[in-house]
Amino acid sequence: MKMSKLFVQTLREFPSDAEVVSHKMLGRAGFIKKLAPGVYTYMPLMWRVLKKVENIVREEMDRAGAQELLMPFVQPKELWEESGRWEVYGKELMRLKDRHDRDMCLGPTHEEIITAVTRDVLKSYKQLPVNLYQIQSKFRDEIRPRYGLLRGREFIMKDAYSFDIDEAGLDKEYQNMAQAYKKIFERCGLATKMVQSDSGAIGGSVSHEFMVITDTDAGENDVFYCNECDYSANSNHAISKLPPATVDGKEYFKEKKILDTPHTHSIEELSEFLKIPSTLILKSLIYIIDKKPVIALIRADKTVEETKLMNAAGGIDIRIATAGEIEELMQEKGFTAEAGFIGPNGMNGIKIIADETVYDMKNFVVGINQTDKHLVGANLEDVLTDEVIKADIRLVEAGELCPECGKPLFVTKGIEVGNIFKLGTKYSKPMNAVYTDINGQTHPYIMGCYGIGISRTAAAAVEAHHDEHGIKWPLAIAPYHAVIVPVNILDEQQMKVAEKIYSELLSAGVEVVLDDRDERAGVKFKDADLIGFPFRITAGKTLSEGLVECKVRATDEALKLTPDEAVKKIIDAVKEL
RNA sequence: CGGGAUGUAGCGCAGCUUGGUAGCGUACCUCGCUUGGGACGAGGGGGUCGCAGGUUCAAAUCCUGUCAUCCCGACCA
Numbered sequence: 001m002k003m004s005k006l007f008v009q010t011l012r013e014f015p016s017d018a019e020v021v022s023h024k025m026l027g028r029a030g031f032i033k034k035l036a037p038g039v040y041t042y043m044p045l046m047w048r049v050l051k052k053v054e055n056i057v058r059e060e061m062d063r064a065g066a067q068e069l070l071m072p073f074v075q076p077k078e079l080w081e082e083s084g085r086w087e088v089y090g091k092e093l094m095r096l097k098d099r100h101d102r103d104m105c106l107g108p109t110h111e112e113i114i115t116a117v118t119r120d121v122l123k124s125y126k127q128l129p130v131n132l133y134q135i136q137s138k139f140r141d142e143i144r145p146r147y148g149l150l151r152g153r154e155f156i157m158k159d160a161y162s163f164d165i166d167e168a169g170l171d172k173e174y175q176n177m178a179q180a181y182k183k184i185f186e187r188c189g190l191a192t193k194m195v196q197s198d199s200g201a202i203g204g205s206v207s208h209e210f211m212v213i214t215d216t217d218a219g220e221n222d223v224f225y226c227n228e229c230d231y232s233a234n235s236n237h238a239i240s241k242l243p244p245a246t247v248d249g250k251e252y253f254k255e256k257k258i259l260d261t262p263h264t265h266s267i268e269e270l271s272e273f274l275k276i277p278s279t280l281i282l283k284s285l286i287y288i289i290d291k292k293p294v295i296a297l298i299r300a301d302k303t304v305e306e307t308k309l310m311n312a313a314g315g316i317d318i319r320i321a322t323a324g325e326i327e328e329l330m331q332e333k334g335f336t337a338e339a340g341f342i343g344p345n346g347m348n349g350i351k352i353i354a355d356e357t358v359y360d361m362k363n364f365v366v367g368i369n370q371t372d373k374h375l376v377g378a379n380l381e382d383v384l385t386d387e388v389i390k391a392d393i394r395l396v397e398a399g400e401l402c403p404e405c406g407k408p409l410f411v412t413k414g415i416e417v418g419n420i421f422k423l424g425t426k427y428s429k430p431m432n433a434v435y436t437d438i439n440g441q442t443h444p445y446i447m448g449c450y451g452i453g454i455s456r457t458a459a460a461a462v463e464a465h466h467d468e469h470g471i472k473w474p475l476a477i478a479p480y481h482a483v484i485v486p487v488n489i490l491d492e493q494q495m496k497v498a499e500k501i502y503s504e505l506l507s508a509g510v511e512v513v514l515d516d517r518d519e520r521a522g523v524k525f526k527d528a529d530l531i532g533f534p535f536r537i538t539a540g541k542t543l544s545e546g547l548v549e550c551k552v553r554a555t556d557e558a559l560k561l562t563p564d565e566a567v568k569k570i571i572d573a574v575k576e577l
Numbered sequence: 578c579g580g581g582a583u584g585u586a587g588c589g590c591a592g593c594u595u596g597g598u599a600g601c602g603u604a605c606c607u608c609g610c611u612u613g614g615g616a617c618g619a620g621g622g623g624g625u626c627g628c629a630g631g632u633u634c635a636a637a638u639c640c641u642g643u644c645a646u647c648c649c650g651a652c653c654a
Binding site: 011146296339538 | 578587588589590602603604611612613614615616645646647648651652653654
């Protein structure tokens with residue numbers, strides 16, 4: 001490819017709306033062009049990168065025994081009603097009507113479709129196991145798309161679905177996929193951590209995420225991990241052992257009584273007013289889960305993890321209650337308390353979920369739904385009834401102890417580039433997708449699903465590999481392997497050498513760009529760095545010694561080589577892929 | 578959905594307070610000069626100032642509405 005013909009425009013400045021490195025770099029270097037929030041055109045350079053990521057994914061999936069197919073992007077409502085997700089999925093599901101007023105949606109994921117496809121084909125245990133995958137655009141109408149390709153609304157995803165006759169088969173395939181994923185990300189030049197996670201709206205029991213660890217905002221997930229053993233988990237799923245704490249208030253409270261605690265709206269104010277550690281306060285929070293109020297109880301120095309709470313309540317949507325909703329609920333139950341004085345007592349008919357931390361507490365402080373008052377010296381029997389659900393709904397904090405080995409946990413940010421789920425019969429059962437076993441009995445398939453964000457993986461690679469001058473693409477997914485820069489295109493010798501190297505590389509199958517633009521060297525070097533070609537060969541002043549410069553973008557290493565040596569170096573590097 | 582901000586040339590921005598012929602940088606075109614880290618000079622093309630109303634002799638500028646985009650928040654009572 002001649003640079004003069006390459007469809008790309010690099011910018012002198014970063015796009016003003018970009019926040020994170022990958023968005024800034026990909027925008028400035030002309031890889032992507034925004035059409036609408038979270039919707040981008042992949043320009044030729046980007047598309048080359050994406051195709052490379054896709055092909056690595058394809059090769060490893062095929063090698064792992066999966067088969068590629070392609071399912072529709074526009075999907076009918078009926079299938080989503082079968083699985084029950086038409087109601088459940090919420091606004092993230094982009095819905096539309098066709099000309100006959102039929103409800104359709106844009107595919108955010110394909111469990112329904114693949115289940116509908118396989119149930120007509122996979123009838124016998126003899127046909128199982130099967131793993132099917134596709135690579136295509138998905139659409140999820142995110143509340144707030146941002147960070148460029150890291151959280152787009154339209155994005156490219158590889159989604160795979162496995163079908164087995166039993167849990168053992170699923171376990172095996174799950175491991176198989178985990179291995180394939182490890183290989184895929186390694187080949188893409190990305191170091192990933194496989195962490196335990198919540199299975200979210202997709203559903204199912206066990207799941208893991210593949211995280212690219214980053215210390216920037218681009219990592220939207222908190223990952224807790226142990227340095228002593230291999231425990232690691234997304235914050236929405238992490239568990240921990242707690243260090244010892246003061247949880248018995250007998251030194252502070254001789255007896256159970258109601259105390260005036262004026263203006264103690266926050267835990268901080270309350271613990272200061274009573275001169276007690278916050279570990280002696282039982283915090284009561286009101287959430288709205290699937291449109292119904294739920295009370296969450298937790299030791300006040302700890303934070304509720306909403307996903308855990310939602311799961312404990314068996315819900316699929318959660319948010320904290322508004323002041324207005326709290327007031328409404330209080331009125332309904334005959335109280336007048338403001339937020340800050342809420343407690344579980346008298347909340348009949350409301351689902352109450354208590355964190356495990358609550359069960360260790362003695363002689364503690366709790367709200368009793370009266371403004372400016374708290375009950376002190378209280379015990380479990382004063383606040384908990386049989387109805388209360390005990391669950392771990394606590395957000396882990398760094399410094400708490402590893403659930404497996406007891407050593408301190410650390411936290412870091414991660415970009416989720418892949419995930420694997422054990423679905424079990426979550427879709428096969430409601431959608432009546434069954435096979436017949438050796439005894440003639442029918443059973444729902446045991447399913448798994450496995451996703452990789454293709455476009456997000458490419459963006460994550462930029463997050464992981466760049467410097468202040470631009471992108472440092474890993475060779476395996478770079479849009480081109482190399483660029484050749486004749487410093488002055490009017491210099492016949494330089495052009496002759498450059499063109500010779502160009503044609504030799506081309507015929508060896510190297511993807512190479514010849515920067516034949518009538519620009520000064522600085523412009524070409526800046527663009528080469530920005531775009532991130534792994535190798536740059538410069539034909540310039542060193543030609544007087546019969547040498548060219550070969551610069552390695554990843555390391556900034558610059559070698560003076562003969563043209564033949566430079567060609568060989570690049571061909572060898574590409575061969576190793 | 579709540580809060581804040583911004584919409585002016587492909588990109589980045591000024592002008593708006595105090596209404597009076599739309600500017601700068603970059604990018605693009607032409608010529609000259611230059612050629613190892615985003616040179617320089619001269620000339621040139623490109624904008625219904627987000628959209629719709631209103632006020633006014635006159636609106637990018639003031640008023641009303643609307644649409645869009647970005648950021649923060651959606652949380653620990």
